[in-house]
Amino acid sequence: xxxxRWEDLTLGLEHGFxxxxxxxxxxxxxxxxxxxxxxxxxxxxxxAAGYASPVLFGLLTSSLYSxxxxxxxxxxxxxxxxxxxxFNLPCFAGDLLHCEGKIVFLNEAYRRFEIKATVRNHQQxxxxxxxxxxxxxx
Amino acid sequence: xxxxxEDLQPIFRDILDQPDLVVTRQSNxxxxxxxxxxxxxxxxxxxxxxxxxxxxxxxxRELENVGDMIDLIQKKLGR
Numbered sequence: 001x002x003x004x005r006w007e008d009l010t011l012g013l014e015h016g017f018x019x020x021x022x023x024x025x026x027x028x029x030x031x032x033x034x035x036x037x038x039x040x041x042x043x044x045x046x047x048a049a050g051y052a053s054p055v056l057f058g059l060l061t062s063s064l065y066s067x068x069x070x071x072x073x074x075x076x077x078x079x080x081x082x083x084x085x086x087f088n089l090p091c092f093a094g095d096l097l098h099c100e101g102k103i104v105f106l107n108e109a110y111r112r113f114e115i116k117a118t119v120r121n122h123q124q125x126x127x128x129x130x131x132x133x134x135x136x137x138x
Numbered sequence: 139x140x141x142x143x144e145d146l147q148p149i150f151r152d153i154l155d156q157p158d159l160v161v162t163r164q165s166n167x168x169x170x171x172x173x174x175x176x177x178x179x180x181x182x183x184x185x186x187x188x189x190x191x192x193x194x195x196x197x198x199r200e201l202e203n204v205g206d207m208i209d210l211i212q213k214k215l216g217r
Contacts, residue, residue: 105187108195112179135179
């Protein structure tokens with residue numbers, strides 16, 4: 001886990017990591033969120049809708065943005081203020097995903113910064129993009 | 139100065155999610171709904187981006203209302 005302080009941050013500083021979600025993770029997300037929509041939980045329904053397997057929840061794959069801020073940028077001292085997310089493409093359990101983000105704005109007065117981030121699949125297709133607003137809790 | 143107030147209207151409406159909001163020089167966090175601390179940071183960030191200026195924390199702490207913010211923006215823009 002990184003432990004960047006405000007003074008360590010610069011425009012353009014970036015981090016990224018890979019991740020894979022399993023069907024069990026998707027089932028756990030359905031349980032936690034209560035979102036039991038069949039597109040995400042029912043293989044037969046997903047197949048009939050034109051997908052080879054259930055589509056991963058957008059907010060599950062977007063949890064990678066939480067990891068990006070809380071573990072990498074800035075890491076230990078992060079306090080997430082907000083995220084604007086677009087879901088560009090579906091993705092599926094087993095897909096190799098890559099999340100990366102770069103600092104694009106620094107607000108000196110309140111020590112809050114913004115990260116432009118994406119989640120892409122192994123074909124480099126953009127699954128989602130986000131603008132993440134992050135401060136520090138200490 | 140009036141132009142700055144007009145510039146700020148869409149910023150406040152967007153950040154505070156109030157399409158019909160009209161702020162005046164007397165508007166502040168006490169008399170505008172949902173102007174909480176996070177919204178305040180978002181407002182300051184949006185204003186910095188709009189005018190390509192930077193505020194110091196000490197400057198922001200002295201602001202009591204939108205009118206004070208307008209005066210500070212005007213000062214930074216050298217108008």
